[in-house]
Structure formats: structure tokens, C-alpha cells
Amino acid sequence: MLRLEQIRLTQFKNHPDTDYSFHARVVGITGPNGVGKTNLLDAIHTLCFARSYFTRNDQTMVRHGENGFRLDGRFLKENQLEEVEMIWRETGKKEVRVNKDPLPRRVDLLGRYPVVMIAPDDAELIQGDSKLRRQFLDALICQLDSNYLSSLSRFNKILAQRQVLLREWGAQGSSPARTDLLNVLDEQFAEEVQQLVPARQKWITELQIGVLEQYERIAGITDKISMRYAMNLEPDDSLELIRSNRARDLAAERNTVGPHRDELVFSLNTYPFKLVASQGQRKTLLFALKLAACQMLEQKLILPPLLLLDDIFEKLDAGRTCSLLRWLADQTESQVFISDTDPHRLASQLGSMCSDWQLIQIPDQS
DSSP: OEEEEEEEEEEETTEEEEEEEOOSSEEEEEOSTTSSHHHHHHHHHHHHHSSOSSOSOGGGGBOTTOSOEEEEEEEEETTEEEEEEEEEOTTSOEEEEETTEEOSOGGGTTTTSOEEEEOGGGHHHHHSOHHHHHHHHHHHHHHHOHHHHHHHHHHHHHHHHHHHHHHHHHHHOOOHHHHHHHHHHHHHHHHHHHHHHHHHHHHHHHHHHHHHHHHHHHHSSOOOEEEEEEOSSOGGGHHHHHHHTHHHHHHHTSOOSSGGGOEEEEEETTEEHHHHOOHHHHHHHHHHHHHHHHHHHHHHHTSOOEEEEESGGGTSOHHHHHHHHHHHHHSOOOOEEEEESOHHHHHHHHHHHOSSEEEEEOOOOO
């Protein structure tokens, strides 16, 4: 079991110094627009994942006019209390402590307090750029596999170095030193491909099963949905393919093949999903994808993740919302945080869903 019992936000976004206690499995968070409901959910995500759900720039999470922020949380994990502190200082340094002990690496936090969030802009995960789907996969796998983030970090560093070298080559021409360096980077690139791609293939295969099940449960119908991982670089032949593509990379002055260009492809009745699906089908697929991720984390980590749902009543129709809430009540042990602007609607929905719930009103922080 995993429960967040308390969180304190200090100078985090529009929260000057606020403290919240949670005693229920399902927590409703209500208040008018702009008071900080989404920011509270993001604070929970940041405390669990060491990064905001919405930005990679920690500076943007600091309350206007202040120099840093601090988050303090108390978790009940497998009947043991754990205290987590996260401090971001104006120097740009982020410090994370668990039970007063510093964590030397962000990777040490991932998967310790698994978390899944669904936010309004997540519609782009289905219909937007392929980069968003890769980021979703990477964030999920990083919580499941402690080695994946290390490999991904190395790959991104090699990718950036190779990009700089290709541009220098285009601007200044070839040289023996540049050729030697490119050969080394190609070998390192291929080594990480052989780690990243099989890991993605493994977890996507399991994710696909859950997505199809969740889609049918939420929609109540059996649309012919399919999902596949489209890669443009086979792991076994990665070095050969990278080198055979060198002329193209040099001409384009960029990395044209690799895991950074892979895609998670959805289809509906054999047609590209985002081109033919209705708005309701797109929303259903989004929730199916996120809930399948939540289920995978619970099964693989033997620990139900925190599930953060921001403004879900504006995303789904009444029928799909009821299906979702029934699943949350009956099929998961996750602690669920749900935000909504209408306290009466939220209380009514939570009261009909389960007995273990609470409602929190966010005060005006202005």
C-alpha cells in the first residue's frame, strides 16, 4: 500500500506556505479556477518524480518574487512512514532527502513512490507530436526499470554530442579528428540503442494489453483499436545502419535515425487513429493509456501508484466518467486525487463511488 498522508508546499507556484493532510483513499480537490488545484497535483507529482509534470524548468515552479521552493511530504508505504524533502535553491541545485538521508541521484527516487497523472493538455498525447508519446513511455519505463533512466540519459548525451559534431562538420568540413570522434559516438550510440529499444518493446507489449482492456471498459464498446511500436533502427544491426546513414546525417546536419524518432502508433479500424477518431474516442484512448500505465505499475512494483486526475469531468461524458469512477472504486488500490471546480458535483460523484473519501477546498492564495 502507498498513501500520501501530508504535503507542505513552500513558495511552490502560487502556494506561499500551505499544508494539506489526506486521510482517505480518494481525495477530492475543489475551488475556483486559478486558486492552485492543478499546482497541488503537480506538487505531488514533483515530490514523487523529482520533476514537474508540466515543465523541466525548475525555476518556473518558484512562486513569483521568491528565490526557491520546498516540498515536504509524508508517505505511508507498506505500513512504514517515510518523509521526503525536496528543496530547489536559487543556485539551481535540487536536493532530495528521504528520512533525512540525501539521495545522490534523481533515479533513486523513481519508482519509489510511483505516480500517474492525467491533465487537460494530455489530449496532445493522442493527437500531437510523436515526441510526447515517447516522453510518456520513457517516464513510465523509468518507474518500472531503474536501469532505463541511466541508459536514456547516456543516449541523450550522446545524441546531443553527435548533433553538435554534425553541425560543426557541415560548417567547417571534415577532418581526421572529427571522423574519429564520429566513429566513437556511433559505437556508443549503437550500444544504447541495444538497451533502449528492447526495453521499450518489452513494456509496450504489456501496455498494449492493458490499453485495449481499459478502452473497452470505459467506452463500453469494442472499437477495433490497435497499438504498435514503430522503430526505425533495429537493435541487432544498429551500428551498421547508423554508419550506412552517415551521409544522410551529414547532409541534414542532424541525427535522422534512432530511438529519438520512434513512434507509438494507434489505429482505429486499420486507419490512423488521430485522423479518424471522434473527440470522445480520443479522450477514451487517453484515459485507457493512462489507466493501463497505472495498472502496470501496480502489478510490476507490487505497489499501487498515486493517481492524479485534473479536471476529469470536463474531459469525459457522463457515461464514460461513471465507468472510470467504477474502475477506480473497484479495480485499483491506488490513492486517487481528483480536482474539480464544482464542489457539489465532486462530492456527489465521490459519495456515489466509495465510502473512503474526503473533500479539500483550496483557499484563494492571492
